[in-house]
Amino acid sequence: MIARGGKSIYGASVGILMLDAQFPRIPGDMGNALTWPFPVLYRIVRDASPDLVVRQRAEGMLGAFIDAARDLVRDGADGITTNCGFLSLFQEELAEAVPVPVATSSMMQVDMVNRVLPAGKRAGILTISASTLTEQHLTRAKVPAGTPIGTTEGGSEFTSAILGNNLELDVDKARADNVEAALALQADNPDLGAMILECTNMCPYAADIQQATGLPVFSIVTFISWFQAGLYPPRH
Incomplete structure (x- = not known):
């Protein structure tokens, strides 16, 4: 057997572009x-704050994300993802800039999930900020037109703590915000068959949402687990 080189790091196939944040990242995030x-390999994109990316469309940050993605590939990543669903805005540009697969947003799962649901059912999106989730974000992620969207905006903890980049997070209140938002989305859409969590910080509450709604819940964790399995298939 001949082993081949070319990387600095081996065995970590997924490279994650991280926002420059200080809020607590609990297990599941x-x-x-x-x-x-x-x-996995992490690379922080300096000055890419949660507020800048979610509320200000990551204005002026594309070059920094491209540079960080290229660094991850040079280090050994076989595929690139990000830790904010709003970075679907950069899907095309990042995919053009690096020679590996790119999966910027968990919202890219919506069309795929729709295909496996029972007839008459469709997936909905739960987002941290519906007020700033634009048609361009959805279009870049290939989200079908008319997809139902719910949000944790207006809750007591989750949106404000994450986008405010707070040093503390009341996990129980954040969980309640996510469950309540999911239930509201379900109540407003009787044809809802599954939920896609736009925000990567929602993943710790996926099981709570599933239990409360009885619906399948898909997140960046489910998406990148699938992604990684293709980049580095296990041997049996």
Whole structure:
């Protein structure tokens, strides 16, 4: 057997572009390395704050994200993702800039999930900020027109703590915000068959949402677990 080189790091096939944030990343959050059953590579994009990316369309940050993605590929990543669903805005540009697959947003799952649901059912999106989730974000992620959208905006903790980049997070209140938002989305859409969590910080509450709604819940964790399985298939 001949082993081939060319990378600095081996065995960590997924490279994650991280926002420059300080809020707590609890287990289940994609920015907590304990979340993943496989090794990942992280690269922080400096000055890319949650507010800038979610509320200000990551204005002026495309070049920094491209540079960080290229660094991850040079280090050994076989595929690139991000830790904010709003970065679907950069899907095309990042895919053109690096020679590996790119999956910027969990919202890219919506069309795929729709295909596996029972007849008459469709997936909806739960987002941290419906007021700033634009048609361009959805179009870049190939989200079908008319997809129902719910949000944690107006809750007591989750949106304000994450987008405010707070040093503390009341996990119980954040969980309640996510469950209440999911239930409201379900109540408003009787044809809802599944939920896609736009925000990567929602992943710790996926099981709570599923239990409360009885619906399948898909997140960046489900998406990147699938992504990684293709980048680095297990041997049996």
